[in-house]
Amino acid sequence: MPTLTTLYFDQLEYSDxxxxxxxxxxxxxxxxxxxxxxxxPHTNPLVFMQSLQDPAVCFIGxxxxxxxSDYHLELSPEEAIALGMPAGxxxxxxxxxxxLVLLTFAENTEPVANLMxxxxxxxxxxxxxxxxxxxxxxxxxxxxxxEQAAACS
Amino acid sequence: xxxxxxxxGESLLLGNEIEIEILEVGPTxxxxxxxxxxxxxIVRKEVLLTRAENLTASQNQDPRVIAWLSRKLAxxxxxxxxxxxxxxxxxxxFLDSF
Numbered sequence: 294m295p296t297l298t299t300l301y302f303d304q305l306e307y308s309d310x311x312x313x314x315x316x317x318x319x320x321x322x323x324x325x326x327x328x329x330x331x332x333x334p335h336t337n338p339l340v341f342m343q344s345l346q347d348p349a350v351c352f353i354g355x356x357x358x359x360x361x362s363d364y365h366l367e368l369s370p371e372e373a374i375a376l377g378m379p380a381g382x383x384x385x386x387x388x389x390x391x392x393l394v395l396l397t398f399a400e401n402t403e404p405v406a407n408l409m410x411x412x413x414x415x416x417x418x419x420x421x422x423x424x425x426x427x428x429x430x431x432x433x434x435x436x437x438x439x440e441q442a443a444a445c446s
Numbered sequence: 447x448x449x450x451x452x453x454x455g456e457s458l459l460l461g462n463e464i465e466i467e468i469l470e471v472g473p474t475x476x477x478x479x480x481x482x483x484x485x486x487x488i489v490r491k492e493v494l495l496t497r498a499e500n501l502t503a504s505q506n507q508d509p510r511v512i513a514w515l516s517r518k519l520a521x522x523x524x525x526x527x528x529x530x531x532x533x534x535x536x537x538x539x540f541l542d543s544f
Contacts, residue, residue, distance in 0.1 A: 300506060320497035322504070336516045352503050353512065359519070395503045398511060407503065410496040423500075425492045428475070433499055439518040 299343045300351035302331060312345055313414055316375060319423040320410075325350060328421065330393075330414065340393055342412065352412075357392040360406045360437065366392050366413065368424055377418035389417045392424075397434065405434040 294306045312327045319325070327345040332338075338359050344350035357364040368376070376390070392411040396404045408431035413424045450458060457467035463483050470477035480488055 301509070301512070319500055320493050321500040336512060338519055339512065339516055349506070350504055351506075352500075353507060355519070395500065396515075397499060397503045398505075398507055404515060407496070407499050409492065410499065423496065425490070425496055427490065427492055433495055439515075 297329065297343070297345060298348040299329075299331070299341075300348060301341055301343075302333070305329070305331070305343075310419065313419050313421040315421045315423075317422070319412070322350065342393070342395070352395045354393040354395045354412060355406060357394045357408065357411055360394055360435065361408065364392065364408070364411075366390070366411060366424065367426055367429065368413070372413070372422055372424050375420065375422045376413065376415040377420045378415065389415055391416055394435075396437070402436075403439055404437050406437055407433055408435045409433045 294308055297305050297307060299305050307329055312329055315326050315328060317323065317326075322344070325344045325346045329343045329345060331341040331343055338355060340354045340356065342352040342354055357366070368378075378389075391414045393414070394406040394408050394411050396406055398404050408426075409429065410423050410425045410433065412421060414421045452458060452468045454468050454471045457465055457479075459465050464486070465481040467479040467481075468476060469479045482488060
């Protein structure tokens with residue numbers, strides 16, 4: 294079983310079929326064509342998107358539904374093909390897809406989530422893309438609301 | 447900013463080598479045809495913005511910030527996503543000290 298040095302988790306053993314293939318990388322990281330998506334109990338619901346090409350490249354993301362429970366993903370036919378989805382079935386296969394939004398941290402402000410450019414994983418084919426939501430109103434820097442509302446009694 | 451009105455079928459030139467034709471005008475979108483030399487990269491602006499945001503997002507984070515965020519988010523925890531990488535060996539937990 295291959296071992297990877299990761300940015301946040303030291304050495305990590307993984308099985309080859311756990312990796313997700315990004316044929317075109319993502320903007321700015323075109324040469325990074327395979328990532329592991331790591332979750333662990335202490336950091337749930339965070340998901341760590343660790344590059345297999347470079348241990349120093351690890352994004353931190355959240356399932357889009359955690360940030361916006363109504364999050365709606367649109368995919369172009371080209372994106373559906375890149376994810377290995379059968380043609381013409383884009384509406385029915387959402388069950389196999391997971392959208393993650395990447396987080397950006399800045400000093401003294403709450404983290405922001407990139408809802409405009411979700412990482413979309415096909416859990417069946419283990420292919421992934423960054424699917425920029427053209428023409429949507431989703432923000433590139435959506436502030437995370439971290440304070441929980443008090444429970445109504 | 448230069449502003450110009452064009453109809454479908456009309457075009458404009460940027461310098462001598464770049465031609466942008468308005469192919470179709472819809473209620474909310476226009477379809478453009480672009481003729482340009484192959485060495486010129488043409489991307490939607492959203493791709494450039496995403497690239498910049500990705501570069502920022504890839505910066506190494508302080509484990510304390512991650513631990514703080516995990517605690518804040520824990521109430522929304524909706525279960526692990528089964529198909530993501532299972533940790534076959536428990537990693538040295540960098541959060542243990544917090």
